[in-house]
Amino acid sequence: MSGGPARVVACPDGPLLVRGDVEVVDPDGRPVERHRRTVALCRCGATGIPPWCDGSHKVVGYRTPRPETPPAP
Amino acid sequence: MTMPLPAPRGPASAALLDLLTTAPADADVTGLDRAVGDALVATEDVLRDEDLQLTLLCLYELHYGGLTGVDDAWEWSPALLGVRARIEAVHEAALRDRVPVPEVPDDAGAGDVAETLFALAAEDTGPGLSTFVARRATLEQVRELLAHRSLYHLKEADPHTWAIPRLQGRPKAALVEVQSDEYGGGDPERMHSALFARTMRALGLDDRPGAYLDHVPALTLASLNSMSLFGLHRRLRGAVAGHLAAFEMTSSVPNRLYGNGFRRLGFDEDATLYFDEHVEADAVHEQIAGRDLAGALAAQEPEVRDDVLFGAAACLALDTWVAQAQVGAWSAGRSSLLHPLPDLVPAALALPDGRAVPDGTAVPAGAPVRVGAPVPA
Ligand code: FES
Numbered sequence: 001m002s003g004g005p006a007r008v009v010a011c012p013d014g015p016l017l018v019r020g021d022v023e024v025v026d027p028d029g030r031p032v033e034r035h036r037r038t039v040a041l042c043r044c045g046a047t048g049i050p051p052w053c054d055g056s057h058k059v060v061g062y063r064t065p066r067p068e069t070p071p072a073p
Numbered sequence: 074m075t076m077p078l079p080a081p082r083g084p085a086s087a088a089l090l091d092l093l094t095t096a097p098a099d100a101d102v103t104g105l106d107r108a109v110g111d112a113l114v115a116t117e118d119v120l121r122d123e124d125l126q127l128t129l130l131c132l133y134e135l136h137y138g139g140l141t142g143v144d145d146a147w148e149w150s151p152a153l154l155g156v157r158a159r160i161e162a163v164h165e166a167a168l169r170d171r172v173p174v175p176e177v178p179d180d181a182g183a184g185d186v187a188e189t190l191f192a193l194a195a196e197d198t199g200p201g202l203s204t205f206v207a208r209r210a211t212l213e214q215v216r217e218l219l220a221h222r223s224l225y226h227l228k229e230a231d232p233h234t235w236a237i238p239r240l241q242g243r244p245k246a247a248l249v250e251v252q253s254d255e256y257g258g259g260d261p262e263r264m265h266s267a268l269f270a271r272t273m274r275a276l277g278l279d280d281r282p283g284a285y286l287d288h289v290p291a292l293t294l295a296s297l298n299s300m301s302l303f304g305l306h307r308r309l310r311g312a313v314a315g316h317l318a319a320f321e322m323t324s325s326v327p328n329r330l331y332g333n334g335f336r337r338l339g340f341d342e343d344a345t346l347y348f349d350e351h352v353e354a355d356a357v358h359e360q361i362a363g364r365d366l367a368g369a370l371a372a373q374e375p376e377v378r379d380d381v382l383f384g385a386a387a388c389l390a391l392d393t394w395v396a397q398a399q400v401g402a403w404s405a406g407r408s409s410l411l412h413p414l415p416d417l418v419p420a421a422l423a424l425p426d427g428r429a430v431p432d433g434t435a436v437p438a439g440a441p442v443r444v445g446a447p448v449p450a
Contacts, residue, residue, distance in 0.1 A: 011360045012184065013191070035263075035350075036254050040357045048329065053356040055325030058195060 012064050015040035015053035024051060075141040076134055076283030083124025084108040089131055089156075093143045102152040109156050119163045119295075120394075123411075126294040129164065130224075130286075132157040133301040137228055138282055161302055168299065172390045174382045179375075183368035186378065190315065190363050190385050194322035197389040202396035203327035205403065206334035214403050215334060216276050216417075217410055219269075220285040221399065225297045226269040227282050230255035232297070235304035236313040244314060244373060247365030251317070251358045265354075268347040272335075275344035277417045288410040292398055296391040303384055311370060311377030315384030318367035323392065324355035 006020030018024075018039050024032045032051060040053035044062035047054045078094075081087035088105040109128065116122045134140055135148040147153060177189050206215060225232075230252050237248055257263035270280035279285070303313035332348035342349070367385065371378040402409035 009360075011364070012188070014360060015356065017357065017360050036258060036354060036357065038250060038254070038357055038361070040360060049353060052353050054329065054352045055356045055359070058191075059326060 010043075010064070011040075012066075013062055014044075014057050014064075016043055074282055075139045075143075076286070077141045078143070079127060079131070079283065079286045081124075082127045083112065085112040085124045086127040086131070089128050093131070093140060093147060097144055097146045097150050100150075100152075102150075102156065106152070106156055109159060113159060113163050116163075119160075119167050121291050121295070123291045125160055125163075126291040126298060129157065129160045129298045130294045132160075133298060133305070134283075136301075136305065137231060164295070164298065165302060168387050168390075169383065172383065172386045174379065174386045177371075177378070177382065181371065181378070183364060183372040185368075186371040186381065187318075187363040187368035189382065190318050190367055191322060191359075193382075193385060194319055194389065197323065197393065199323075199393045200397045200400045202400055203330035203334075205400050207330040207337070208334070210334055210338075210403065212276075212338055213414075214409075215338065216278060216414055217403075217408065218331075218399070219273050219276060219278055220288055220410060220414055221293045221395070223269070223273060223278075223280075223285055224283070224289055224293065225300070227266050227280065229265040229269060232300035232304040233313055233317045236310050239307045239310045240314075240370065242369075242373065244366050244370040247361050247369065248314070248317070251321070251361050251366070254354055254358065263350075265347070265350070268350055272344050272347045275340060278414075285410075285414070288412050288414060290398070290409075290411050292391075292395055296395055299387060299391055303387075309380060309384070311374070311380030312384030312387065314362075314367045314370045315381035315386075316388040318359070318362040318381075319385035319388040321355050321359040321362045323389065325352050325359065328352050328355065 004020070006018065006022045009017040009019075011017055018041060019037070024034060024039070024041070026032055041051050042053040042057070044053075044057040044060060046056040046060045046062065048056065078090055079086075081090050085105070085108040088108040092100055092102065092105050109125075112122070112125050112128075113119070116125060119125055131140060132153060135143070135153075139145060139148075175189055175193055177186055181189070206218065210218070233248070234252055237245060237252070240248060255265050257265070257267065261267060273280040300313075300316060303309045303316055328348045328351035332345045332352070335345050335348065367381050371381045399409040
């Protein structure tokens with residue numbers, strides 16, 4: 001990464017995409033092994049591989065509210 | 074590693090394979106040109122034409138790992154490129170003719186295009202290949218599945234990589250981000266092509282490039298050839314971006330089912346790591362490829378926006394056609410390949426306690442099977 005702060009993208013109807021230096025830990029504070037630089041955290045609750053997204057949000061029809069502000073160019 | 078020369082499937086591929094074993098400097102391509110011209114006139118369906126698809130695949134292979142014993146100079150032979158262009162024109166026209174492409178409003182932004190692509194991929198339920206594999210496929214059928222897929226997955230990601238220098242800004246960064254993960258993020262053993270080779274070995278299959286090319290029918294070749302077509306032409310940079318997005322969007326969920334199928338057949342992580350990796354990786358990639366690559370490219374270069382949608386729709390259509398052929402053959406009790414695969418070498422099959430499966434004995438359905446060493450060449 002560029003050395004800037006970590007960035008989280010809230011993907012519409014999908015996961016939180018995390019880029020940058022963030023430690024992901026389980027409820028007891030133990031680090032969760034991370035296999036790639038950019039990861040997707042499940043926010044629909046339906047994943048079979050928590051905390052990561054496995055695409056199940058599409059199967060369960062997860063919908064996030066549409067933003068009211070116009071999307072960035 | 075180079076790919077061995079395949080067996081010809083008709084006059085065009087025979088002429089090409091003959092020519093490739095000669096030196097480019099003193100070769101005469103008129104025979105090949107005529108054979109290809111005749112085949113293009115005669116063919117009823119270029120996408121299912123064994124002779125033409127094999128010819129195209131070999132012409133493209135000159136740009137990848139190459140063909141065994143073939144002079145590297147053939148890659149940029151103007152005459153061969155001319156022959157390739159004739160097949161490509163008919164191949165591309167067939168795709169454009171048959172693949173319905175969704176429309177988006179002229180002022181569609183990156184997010185709108187991404188949503189259109191996600192919706193398109195969601196509509197595409199296909200013939201249930203991954204469900205078939207999860208629930209019903211036999212050991213023989215999953216070996217066939219790997220043989221079909223080996224043509225692309227042993228060079229996984231390569232066709233889309235051609236597009237990198239043709240992009241700028243956000244789409245370029247997105248493609249590099251996805252491809253870097255496909256290539257193992259710096260670890261050669263985690264390269265997706267290497268994980269696929271490991272799955273092949275776990276099933277007693279030969280993981281060298283093209284080992285099963287002679288078994289694989291035209292439509293599967295057409296699916297790889299379409300990726301090479303999109304990847305090798307700057308004109309089609311929209312299509313290659315859309316193709317990758319659709320590919321990633323239809324990957325996580327099916328790969329979970331494929332992994333389940335291999336586990337049902339008794340295989341362990343050695344065989345399933347490839348599928349498990351794709352469940353996690355492609356849930357990341359589909360977001361990047363959908364929004365930052367395909368969506369952002371469509372917004373950045375509106376003139377290729379329709380091709381972004383075309384590339385995605387072509388990916389989904391080809392996947393569906395290939396899957397229909399496989400599920401159709403298996404449901405009818407036939408092989409999905411041109412010739413069935415050679416049997417597993419009995420010594421390569423062992424029961425979990427280490428005893429070899431007795432020669433000629435079918436493994437009882439549902440019994441755990443461990444397939445050990447690769448089949449000796
Ligand atoms: S957000 Fe993707 S599985 Fe939950």
